[in-house]
Amino acid sequence: MKGISWVVAVACLLAGCASPEAPQEGVRVVATGLGDPYEMVWGPDDVLWVTEKSGLRVTRVDPATGRKTVALTVEDAVHTEGGQDGVLGLALHPDLLRGKGRDWVYLAHTYAGGTKIVRYTYDPAGQVLTGPVDVLTGLVSGVDHQSGKLRFGPDGRLYYTIGDQGANQFGLYCETIQAQTLPTAAQVKARDWSAYQGKVLRLNPDGSIPDDNPEFGGVRSHVYAVGFRNAQGLTFTPSGLLYATDQGPKSDDEVDLVRAGKNYGWPHVAGYRDGKAYVYARWAEAENGCAAERFNDYDIPATVPYEEETDWDDPGFTPPLVTFDTVDDDYDFRAGAGCDPSTAFVCWPTLALSSLEPGPAGTLLATSLKDGAVYRVPLASGGEKAGPAERIADTVNRYRDTALDPAGGTLYIATDVGGLTRDAGGKPTRDLRNPGAILAYEL
Numbered sequence: 186m187k188g189i190s191w192v193v194a195v196a197c198l199l200a201g202c203a204s205p206e207a208p209q210e211g212v213r214v215v216a217t218g219l220g221d222p223y224e225m226v227w228g229p230d231d232v233l234w235v236t237e238k239s240g241l242r243v244t245r246v247d248p249a250t251g252r253k254t255v256a257l258t259v260e261d262a263v264h265t266e267g268g269q270d271g272v273l274g275l276a277l278h279p280d281l282l283r284g285k286g287r288d289w290v291y292l293a294h295t296y297a298g299g300t301k302i303v304r305y306t307y308d309p310a311g312q313v314l315t316g317p318v319d320v321l322t323g324l325v326s327g328v329d330h331q332s333g334k335l336r337f338g339p340d341g342r343l344y345y346t347i348g349d350q351g352a353n354q355f356g357l358y359c360e361t362i363q364a365q366t367l368p369t370a371a372q373v374k375a376r377d378w379s380a381y382q383g384k385v386l387r388l389n390p391d392g393s394i395p396d397d398n399p400e401f402g403g404v405r406s407h408v409y410a411v412g413f414r415n416a417q418g419l420t421f422t423p424s425g426l427l428y429a430t431d432q433g434p435k436s437d438d439e440v441d442l443v444r445a446g447k448n449y450g451w452p453h454v455a456g457y458r459d460g461k462a463y464v465y466a467r468w469a470e471a472e473n474g475c476a477a478e479r480f481n482d483y484d485i486p487a488t489v490p491y492e493e494e495t496d497w498d499d500p501g502f503t504p505p506l507v508t509f510d511t512v513d514d515d516y517d518f519r520a521g522a523g524c525d526p527s528t529a530f531v532c533w534p535t536l537a538l539s540s541l542e543p544g545p546a547g548t549l550l551a552t553s554l555k556d557g558a559v560y561r562v563p564l565a566s567g568g569e570k571a572g573p574a575e576r577i578a579d580t581v582n583r584y585r586d587t588a589l590d591p592a593g594g595t596l597y598i599a600t601d602v603g604g605l606t607r608d609a610g611g612k613p614t615r616d617l618r619n620p621g622a623i624l625a626y627e628l
């Protein structure tokens with residue numbers, strides 16, 4: 186054993202390993218050992234309620250002591266190693282622990298039949314979640330772009346983001362993106378939710394379709410807004426407006442003000458409809474069949490049809506309030522320092538925004554997976570405008586979600602257990618400083 190630790194120690198001297206507990210400027214470690222904390226919510230009991238994507242649990246963490254209590258192991262949840270599936274969104278009923286008999290916690294997770302949203306009842310004596318009741322089952326799932334954030338709105342409805350499943354890229358390049366596909370009346374009647382990818386959904390807490398949901402193409406469904414790629418951030422502000430983040434393909438992460446019936450552009454538009462550095466290549470429609478093509482993120486073969494952003498003009502299109510790293514058309518995406526094909530995506534300008542919540546003084550706080558930082562975005566004009574963003578709480582980690590202590594200025598930040606991020610010099614690294622942790626940062 187001693188020999189092995191020597192090998193590790195020497196390797197660390199050479200390669201620069203960091204202790205997971207090592208303090209970083211302005212950031213302290215509250216808890217470790219979490220299995221990919223995905224959604225973290227400040228509860229009415231002043232405890233952090235945390236889902237663990239790969240740990241397949243709901244864990245309550247005392248922010249003062251870091252003490253962890255498992256409230257639920259989700260027996261039928263599934264996670265693929267390295268995948269975006271698992272135990273995802275969590276929303277606390279507004280009446281939780283208020284003595285009204287509605288101690289309900291809503292959870293979204295993948296299972297053998299797709300993704301489902303389930304209601305549990307919290308037992309405060311045993312500190313456990315019990316009695317699952319299905320709210321909505323049979324949502325499409327996969328290993329990529331699940332999004333999976335769940336929120337209670339001030340209107341008492343549940344809001345849920347469901348991603349484009351990573352279609353039209355990498356290993357799924359022959360799958361068609363369904364972010365603009367609208368459910369038909371026949372599908373809704375048959376409870377076939379297969380057109381829901383790339384949307385924000387709005388549902389009654391019992392899973393039914395609210396009577397006042399918008400219609401798309403004359404059909405009312407759970408769909409509230411369309412045209413998203415991977416909206417991992419979703420939040421209401423105290424003024425009742427709904428915002429989301431979306432992850433751009435190689436440029437153009439966005440913050441969107443989400444309104445009923447609107448279209449947020451993907452995959453026709455990334456960021457603004459400005460024709461910059463993005464065209465929509467339709468790999469599934471390749472002239473000789475998609476299987477005959479080899480996916481390429483930089484050059485579109487002549488046999489693969491594509492369209493410019495300006496080729497698409499939808500009256501419902503709603504541009505983002507702010508984009509991150511919008512680059513010009515001549516930007517060289519191949520030129521990332523220290524990148525090879527297996528790490529290239531970390532060198533692209535995108536930040537991979539992963540969460541959103543209101544911060545103090547009319548701001549939004551968004552986390553980044555690729556940049557290990559929180560972006561503080563000021564809102565203006567009654568919430569109709571945003572930016573420019575300020576970068577804070579910088580470490581070498583993949584930041585997954587935040588929760589703000591309502592009593593003070595402490596921001597809690599959850600981190601992934603593994604994966605690629607950028608080191609202090611901006612180069613790709615898998616050497617995460619605080620894997621599977623909750624960090625605290627004073628705003």
Ligand SMILES: [Ca+2]
Nearest residue numbers: 449450451456
């Ligand atoms: Ca968009």
Ligand SMILES: [Ca+2]
Nearest residue numbers: 455456457459
């Ligand atoms: Ca654009």
